[in-house]
Amino acid sequence: xxxxxxxxxxxxxxxxxxxxxxxxxxxxxxxxxxxxxxxxxxxxxxxxxxxxxxxxxxxxxxxxxxxxxxxxxxxxxxxxxxxxxxxxxxxxxxxxxxxxxxxxxxxxxxxxxxxxxxxxxxxxxxxxxxxxxxxxxxxxxx
Numbered sequence: 001x002x003x004x005x006x007x008x009x010x011x012x013x014x015x016x017x018x019x020x021x022x023x024x025x026x027x028x029x030x031x032x033x034x035x036x037x038x039x040x041x042x043x044x045x046x047x048x049x050x051x052x053x054x055x056x057x058x059x060x061x062x063x064x065x066x067x068x069x070x071x072x073x074x075x076x077x078x079x080x081x082x083x084x085x086x087x088x089x090x091x092x093x094x095x096x097x098x099x100x101x102x103x104x105x106x107x108x109x110x111x112x113x114x115x116x117x118x119x120x121x122x123x124x125x126x127x128x129x130x131x132x133x134x135x136x137x138x139x140x141x142x
Contacts, residue, residue, distance in 0.1 A: 005079050006046055014046040015056070016067045017080055020105055022056055023064040024087050027097040031057065068105035077109035081116060085123040094120075 009017070021042060025035040036057060043053035056062075071077045084105060088098040106116045134140035 003045075009046075009076060009079075011048075013071060013073075013076055014048055015052075016070050017083065018043055018046065018048060018053060018056055019059070019062045019067045020064045020080065020084065020101070021087055022059070023062045023067075024084055024098055024101045026062075027101050028095060064101055065104050065108045068108035071109050074110070077106075077111055078115070078119065080109070081106045081111055081119050082123060085116075085120045086127075089120070089123055089127060 006014070018039070022031075022039060025031055025039065031039075039057060040050060040053055043050065043056075068077075068080070071080060081102065084102045088094050088102055102120075103113070103116060107113075131140065
């Protein structure tokens, strides 16, 4: 995650981002311990107290569409879509229910479908490039 964009978000926007991230990791019906750890690391980067993040994780039904509609700044909305695409593709398996969360949130913020596709392609390309770099630098076996 780019530290600069995090600084541009209001505290309320950071909470919205975290709620939607939580909805995304919960899209498969459960939150694995690795996903909880990831959410906690993201919360720390966002400067959100751990107690507050734990409360968000415990929220049973986060309405991600309602939360996403609170993001009014287009640039911030695009950043959220990018982060959601990154979260969704991190395990190299974009499930349909994860894709639904991304699309619903993006549409709630007024992001066009073709823009969602472009952002997801950007994320996939950057993940491929990062993996290629690790292979070239002999940091990864492929």
